[in-house]
Amino acid sequence: MQGKIRARVNAHQRGEISRRELLQSLVILTGGGAAAHFFLGSDAFAASLIPPKEAQTPGVEAEVDTETIHYSSSSDKYQIEAYLAQPKGAGPHPAVILIHESRGLNENIRDVARRFAAEGFVTLAPDLLSPAGGTGIVKNPQAVVIALRRLPIYGMIDDLKTSFEYLGKNQKVDAKKIAAVGFDYGVWRTFALASAVPDLYKAVIFYGSTPDDGLDQIKAPILAHYAERDGRFTGQAVWIRKKLGKQYQFFVYPDTDHDFFNAADPRFDPAAAKLAWVRTLAFLRNQPLPTSVTLDKNDVKTPASRVREGGPVD
């Protein structure tokens, strides 16, 4: 398998295939999106083949500064590891806490962090597995899921609160504009963070579950993106709307599946992902939300190149 991976990486390095096409190859060669993510995120061989700058979305690398940082948990019992991606300018910049899926802090999340930074957001992606030593030391994707399950859930919320406070002290950050963005497993935690931190500026969630309690304590406006073929999560949007009213806005992307935003997943939908992305940026910037988007030559060649209206259901 490594020979095939090396050949694809070499093709990418020669410019014959894009990074996302490389990722799609890895999905096939490693047996699935989760494995590919993990491979890129934590495998030493992958790290040697794909230096960080080459793993970036095209055009992003020159615009941002990145580093892996550590800061104390609220209990002082361990260090929280996090990936920090910052715009070049002095700021103050708006900021994003990026809350990962159950795959841990991997290359995909780092890439999203860099993309936010390239758009002008100081972005901090804490590793929720930090109390257990971090995603990097876990052997395989399934083990990441199991390791995350073993951690106390409200300890993670404490880590996110600590991350919020840490980000607020960053000289380049506009402390009044710290938002949270969560994917899948990170969505429940995004809601919980929003309940726990009334000063959170905004929250954006991509296809995940919702806490039963605490929604009435949320002050931040919330934008939600759901897949059409993901009823267990998408159906919860109506319940949340009843609880939060106009504070909560959601979109359902037609003909999409869970994880449609994730370029390394076979369910990736480039048109829906791009629309969700531009809506997210507009929401964080207090701009009108786009109703459609057009794929251009720099966008990924799709499994299914579709652009659709994704208006609110009501």
Next chain:
Amino acid sequence: MWKRKLVLLLLAVVALAAWQWSSRAANRQAAADASGRLTGVVKSATGQALDGIAVSAQVEGSNITTSVYTDEEGRYYFPPLQKGHYHAWAQTVGFHAEQVQFDVNSSQAVQQDFTLQTLKDFSRQFTAPEWLATLPDDTPADQRMKMVFRNTCDGCHPASFTLQNRFDRAGWMAILKVMEGIGVYGDPPVIDGPGNLTYVRYFKEDLANYLAKARGAETKVNYKLPPRPRGEAAQVVVTEYGITSNDDPSRPMVENGNIWEEGVPSSYESRGPHDAEVDPHGMVWIVDAQTNPARTVAKLNPNTGEVTNFFMPSERNKGMSMGSHGVTIDKKGIVWFNADDGLGRIDSNDAHPKVERMMPPAGMAGVSGNLCTDPRGNVWATQGDGVIRYVPDTKTFTEFDHPKPGGDTYGLGCDSDGNAWWTQMSGTRYDVLGKSDIETGKSIEVPLSPAPYKKELFTKDDMDLYRLAGAGVNTVPPWAQGPRRLNGDTHGNMWVAMWWGNSLAKIDIRTNKVKYYPYPNSEHQGVYTAIVDKNDMVWVPLMNAEGLASFNPKTEKWTEYSYPSRGNETRYIALDNYKPRVEVWVPSSRTNKLLRLQFRTKEDMQQLKASFSAQK
């Protein structure tokens, strides 16, 4: 101390062996000597003859219970029984079960009469549809909540289970809070889980209010006495075989649902027989649908009640057997079943059969849990996104995927042209069928009509929720049909059981035209499987109703048969088409039983009656 423990252990082993020996011995005796005769009359305390009363008898040391029903004169007639000491009971809704013991020692008929005392609170004897009938529906608001309860709660739990106890609003809310996060198989709630039961979350406030009103501490429930079996339904002989636990084959089941007023068994002692099929030799093959340490498949000998377990060690679940769910038997008597992701095979013709397992090639989907054999002898099974076919002659697998994404494959049936059909009852693409095309290697989709419902009962938010959340297997929108399990006849039709729609659908396999036959009782029966016998009669297990039904396509007449016990969750029907008169077998997973129904005609009953009279 260790010596004492050893002695206790040895005593336990000896007691167990003695129980097993006595049980088997009694059953073997049953096969050898069945000349005992039992009859009697069932009356109320006021002396009124009671018809349609279930009378059950079990000889000491046996795992086999035989039941019959009283005729219009209140008289019952058992088929020949083995001699021995009997425990017998008679019961119906509204009366205490009367339990007696007696001996059957000679070929002289035993006359055992019963006098039933009225039972003031008979609610625990109700079946799920009878419980549903008690729920208030006088106002549009109550009609909405009755439908929500049916389509949100009655899938995982028959209403006879959920409603048998009373709670106030806080109690119902506490239960619903657990249900909100619980897994579909009762997995413990996960605080940050996907909200498996999205509908429970959304409706729980309204449900708690409604249930506190319908089944609260002070509620006066509108109980209606259900009709009792009459005519053909009262002529049936039901034989119940207690199947050993798959958790511990040495352990007899306790919660057997035999006495109705004790209520529906409140727990699964183990999830027992799920599917079964009868082989040409009259043996019944069982699969459990639960990974367990005892068996992947088992064989019941109906003559002795003996269960033989076939253990296939699982590689992915160390110490456990390979998981199975479905079984089919081809015309040659080969038993096919799923075993983890492979296809299991046992030749029922072998005295000491060996177990084999075939795996689909790498890159192909695994074999999942519903199977059928087509007229050419090929074996079909469900897979995650359609079906997979195995051709025994060439030992090759072929996949047929559903043509459109979004649904989950559920049931599977083979048609008379050699194609397979499958149902999708959950996901965001539900209430559709898939059909293979063996000529092209592709598949097509056949949509079903929505089930009738009162749209005006539901709010805009309700409708948004239903539209976005789609259907789970057990929680669905009000228009869901829930095509569950299906089978073909020999005349070019597929017959589909519409679980939520409470109906049968007949589909012409050449034109794909669908005709619906609603079940006559409007409450949720749990129409689970449709299977056609050699006489073209369609048989349907009514999972929630403690019974099954036959449907005659020529007369379009339904006949309902009752089980003599409660808590049976019956999902499947196995037909013994080898007997001159078709016999019907029903696996009961909650009470770990196999039920056999044998049908006596009016003429049979007259002859039987005459023979008892002559002996008198």
